[in-house]
Structure formats: C-alpha cells, structure tokens
Amino acid sequence: MSTAPSDRAQARRQQVLEAAAECFRRRGFHAASMAEIAKTAGMSPGHIYNLFENKDDIIAAIVERDCEDVLARIAEFRQEGDLLQKMLAATEQAIDKHSEVSQAALQLEVLAEASRNAKLAAVVYRSEALVNEKAQELIQLSLGPRADALPPEEIQGRALMLGVLFNGLTALGVRRPNMAALTPLMAPVMRRMLNVILAD
Amino acid sequence: MSTAPSDRAQARRQQVLEAAAECFRRRGFHAASMAEIAKTAGMSPGHIYNLFENKDDIIAAIVERDCEDVLARIAEFRQEGDLLQKMLAATEQAIDKHSEVSQAALQLEVLAEASRNAKLAAVVYRSEALVNEKAQELIQLSLGPRADALPPEEIQGRALMLGVLFNGLTALGVRRPNMAALTPLMAPVMRRMLNVILAD
Amino acid sequence: MSTAPSDRAQARRQQVLEAAAECFRRRGFHAASMAEIAKTAGMSPGHIYNLFENKDDIIAAIVERDCEDVLARIAEFRQEGDLLQKMLAATEQAIDKHSEVSQAALQLEVLAEASRNAKLAAVVYRSEALVNEKAQELIQLSLGPRADALPPEEIQGRALMLGVLFNGLTALGVRRPNMAALTPLMAPVMRRMLNVILAD
Amino acid sequence: MSTAPSDRAQARRQQVLEAAAECFRRRGFHAASMAEIAKTAGMSPGHIYNLFENKDDIIAAIVERDCEDVLARIAEFRQEGDLLQKMLAATEQAIDKHSEVSQAALQLEVLAEASRNAKLAAVVYRSEALVNEKAQELIQLSLGPRADALPPEEIQGRALMLGVLFNGLTALGVRRPNMAALTPLMAPVMRRMLNVILAD
DNA sequence: GATGAATGAGCCTTCATTCAT
C-alpha cells in the first residue's frame, strides 16, 4: 500500500521515459541534463525525483522498456508466416535505417555505462537473458521437430549468434554509413541458424 | 616541419595516451577527469594541453592508435598458415576474454560519442574504412584464385560480415558474461566468408 | 510573458548586480571571480547562472543600470532651477570625489572591454545614444526659444562636448589625484555649451 | 656594472614592447597571453622574464614609452607655426580616427588597471605629471607675454582642461562611432584655453 | 503531487611563471 504506484504516477513515469529517451538519443546519456529531460517531459526537475531514484534509474528503466519492445517484436515473429523471411526483412531494415543511428548509439552507450554501473549491468544482463531465451524458442520453433536432434548447447549457440549479428549490425551501423553490400550475405547465415540441421 | 613534434613530445604523448586509455576504461570517457589522466600519466594537467588540443583530441588519438593495432593484427593474419584457423582462434579468444570487458566498453562508448562528435566520427569512419579494406584483401587472399569468380560486392559484403561478427562479439560480450556456446558456431560462418564460393 | 522573471528573481538579480559591481570595482572585471561575486551576493555560484547567462551578461546589466542612473540624474537636471549652476555643481563634485576612483576605473574598464565584446559594445552604444539624446534636450531646454536659431548639428556637437567633458573628468580623475585647479575652468566652457548663442 | 643592460638587451626589450602593445591592443591586457606575446616578439616565453619582471612590468614599460611619445608630440607643437591650428588639427584627427579604437581601449584599460596596481599607478601618475607640465609650458608659449597676467592656477587649470578634452575624446571615441559634429566645437574651447586672457 | 529556487562539488581549460638545459 505504501509504495503502490498510482496509475497517475505510472503515466508520469512514462512521460519521463519518453522524454529521457529522446534527450539521451539527441545528446547522449551524460550530455542530456535532468533539466532538459524535465522540460521535454513537461514537468519540473524536482518532480522527476518523486518518480525515479536518480538519473541512472531512468536509463535502467529505458533499457527495461526497450527490452520489452524487443520481446514483443520477437513475439510477433512467432505469428504465422515464414520466420526466416521475416527475420531477413528485419535485418534488411536494420541495415538500411540510418535514421536510427542515434538510437543505436544510445544502446552502445548503455552497454558501456553498464560495464561500470552494477545496477544497470543487472538490468542489461536480465534483459539479454530474456531475449536469448526467447530467441532459443524461436529457433526451436523454426526447426520444428528436427530441433530435438540438436543438443541444447547448439540451440543456445545459435541464439547467441543471432545476438552477435543484431548487436554487430547496430555497432557497425554507427561505424559506417553504407552497409548495403551486407544484405545478401545475411540470408545464408540466418538460414544456417534457423533452418538447417548439420553434422558440421 | 614547422610543427614537427620532438621525440620527447612524442614519448609524452604516448604516456598520456596510455594513461588516458586506462582511465577511460576504468571510468568511462566522461567520468574520467583530466586531472586523473594527468596524475596517471605522471604530469601536470596543464602540460597535457601542450600535447593535445583537448580531451576529445585524446580519445581521437586513442581510436587512431587502436585502429593501427587492428591493422597490425590483420597484417599478422597475412603471414603463413591457415587463415581460417587463425581467425577462429582470434574469435575464440574474444569469446573467452572477459578481462577485456572494459576495453570493449570503451570501444562502444567511442562509437556512441562519435555519433555526436563530428571530429571523432571522422576518425572512426576512416578507421573503419581502412580495416574494411584490409579485410577484403584478407578474404581475397584466403579464397586465392577463386576470388576472381566473385563480384566485388560479394567481397565487400563478406568483409562487412566479418565486421558485424567482431563488433557483435564486442557488444554481446558486454551484455553477458558467458558466450562459450557460441564458439562452435563461429567456424561455419567464418568458413562461409573466407573459404567458400557459392551461388548462394 | 513566457520568461517573465518573478519578483523574487528580479530581487535576486539586483543582489547579484550589487555584489558584482562591488567586486568589479574592488578587483576589476577580470580579477573578480564568480565565486567571490556569489559569496558577496550571498548565494551559490551555480545559482547566479539561473539569473544571468554568464559573467559578461552581468557587466552588461550593470552598464544598463548605470545608464539608467545617469538618465535619472539628467532628468533631475530638468527640474526647476538654473541648469548651468546645477551642472557646474555636478562637475565640481566629480572633480572632488576621489572616493569614486574605483567606480571611474570600472567605467573605463567597461569601455575597454566593449571594444572586444560585441554584446557589451551594443549596450554601451545604446546607452551612449540615450544619454546623448537627453543631453541634447537639456541643451535645448537651457537655451530656450533661442535654440531654434542653432542648426541640429550644433546642438548635437554641444551634447557631444558635454560627453567629452564628463568622460574626460572620469579618465583624468584616475590619472591624477588632484584636479582642483580645474574647477574654475569648467564654468566658461559649460556656459558656452548651455547658455550661449554664437556665430562662433 | 652588474645590472647595466646591454644594447642587445635593450633591443630585445623593444621587441617585446612592440609585440606586447600589439597583443594588448588586439586582445586586451588580460586576454593577451605571455605565450602570444612571446610568439609575436619572436622569442621564447621564458626569455621575456629575463627582460621584464613580469607581465605588469611590460604594461608599465608600455605606458612609459607612450608617455614619451606624447611628450615628443607636444615638443613638435612647440615648433614654428600657429599652435592653436596645430592642436585643432590634432583633435580633429583624434575625432576622425576610428581605426585607433583599440589603442584607445588599451589606454582606458591601463587606467583601470592602475587603480588597483600601485606600481602601474606610479608610472601613470608620473606620466600625467610630465605631460601636464609640458602642457602648461605650451599654454604659456601660446599666450606669450600676456601669460604673466594669469595666476599659476589658471595655467594649471587650462592644462588640466586640455587633459580632460583629450582623455574625453579617447573615452567617448570608444563609446560611439561618430563624433563628427564635435569638430567645430573644439575650436572655441581650445582657443579659450590657448589664446585668450579673460577676467571671467 | 508538484514546483523551481538553490546548492556546491567538480569539470575542462588557461596561463603566468619557473627552471633545467
């Protein structure tokens, strides 16, 4: 009862998260000031501290929210239709979308920050664990009954490889403006992870 | 000739670079203070500004130095011996080395910083271009005469894929402590990039 | 309306202006530190930046305030009584008051600063324009109906001469401690500006 | 013998004075760094301290040199020809020369600085005393035998008034760009100081 | 719940000055 956050408070938190994400994307985590976030969120700086412990707490909440978004996107992949095709479409989109460099930069900055901030690290770890778990389910779904022929480590490894690919796309996207030549190469690799049983 | 830095100055610059890299790794770019860097480098804060324009200039120099290290490592790959094996060994090393999380974090932070710092971005872009070029040469070397059968875009795409893989390893390595299951999966993907001619 | 500063903020600004003027007089513009000003004003250094853009902004505000003081003093001259007598009294006061050397020094320093600071220069120019305008009105008032016999340039020139005299008193007052012998000389010159119609 | 400055040292000092004056004019006394002065003078920063005590010592030397220039100019006035005409020409020149605002600004800054720097104040006072003395001689020369009819205070007052006028021109010249209307007004005032015997 | 005035530590950077060579 004491700490039960009211609906109103929840909505206010969302406002802050929205505003903070925008500011962090625009200026980076350190350069974005609480004052700017407050202004963007349409509330006073002081009040933010009624909703969040501190600035770190905000970035942690953003990471959690982003994690949910990723999980939701993964859930969509489970719908009807060819999984490989849908994932390739997603990667192609990632390769083309250069408008999202600032979003990518924020993700990288969060990772860097997490390596020195235990609380944030916990959130990132948990987030990664959840995503990885869902990725494994996806792979098993994609392989169908043949999945049983593969040892769990293989499934886990493939999920990790998907993680490497998506994280790599994010990082390389910040490193260079044009990655078009990469698109055709994704297909065989993704297929190898999602649709193939191999002795290899 | 006019601004040719003396040997002494060069050595001092190296001291600062060493110290700054350590501080940046330990605390992050923003949290590391010039005072701390100066102390670590064994000189006064003021003198750093005789050697570098400003803090940004230091991180840029670090990126350039790191780039040279990468190029040197690539050059080693060109030596005698099976390229695929050597690169797999390198990735396996990357997968295992958890002591280097802070080094990885610094790299990610640099990328984030570059998305908002034009000068740093230029260094990062140039660095990536150099590495990608060398990666393409490596791939052609690995394929041998068969390389002629592949269109340039294919070579370029494969080099990009290597970039995605290494960058992805770096990022995912910060996201989770254990990536052991990934090791066996690297082989087929790397082989696909380095040793195979395929219609698809 | 949007940025209408509250009464409280206005009062705080006045505090800072008062304190800064004192510090600037005591130490000079460059030597006076924001920390000292803050302490003198009884607030934290940080808070000053909620009230003023930066240090330059403070000196500009002081100049504007001083300008208003001058205009107010000029307005007093318009009251009943012999203008020439009142102005001579004012100059005599200026000649004798050696306690105000530091105030005079600040004015000179402001002028020097303005020659390299565009924003401050604008304030100084505007200030001078206002004062000169009022001085012309004063001269016309003093001459009465005879003023119509003089071309506008003559009026403007006389106003400028008054400016030269007061500025000259300020500067020379810093240059030497004793200017008593000057007092009797002011009368004929001032009369020439305020009370005489001449072919030359 | 011990401190007898060699000719070479004297020449070096002149170099520094030249360079410093230029830098001070360009940037102001405080903003001009010793490094910049050294570079402009074509010598090392360290060596300047073999020639001058410190930065204040340089500005003091500049003031002394400028004083000599003024005295030299006054000496020229003593040559053949109508003194009033020559002085009016000088003031007209001062009124028109807007290229010299930075020179004027430096003079004002020096005065401001002198009010807080005893050593500089001494130089400024002495300089003013010398100039004033020469101005009195000039006035007596201009009046010729009639000068004997005037009490010394009157002569002193007139010399002071000349000082007020020239200092005022300097200050007002920084305050406003256009002082053309002032030119015709200088004649009667100057004549009053230089050529007239009055009961008034 | 909400404000925004206020704090104060700490940051990057500059620069007069020194001194070993």
Place this chain on the structure above:
DNA sequence: AATGAATGAAGGCTCATTCAT
C-alpha cells in the same frame, strides 16, 4: 643569452540533486 617543457593554481561554468513551499 635563450629555450620551451613543465607546473599548478585558479577560473568560468554545468548539473545532479535537494527541499521549502
């Protein structure tokens, strides 16, 4: 006589955070 590497104190300014209202 001359250099320029080196110092270190100090400065202006920012910003996460607090708290009286």
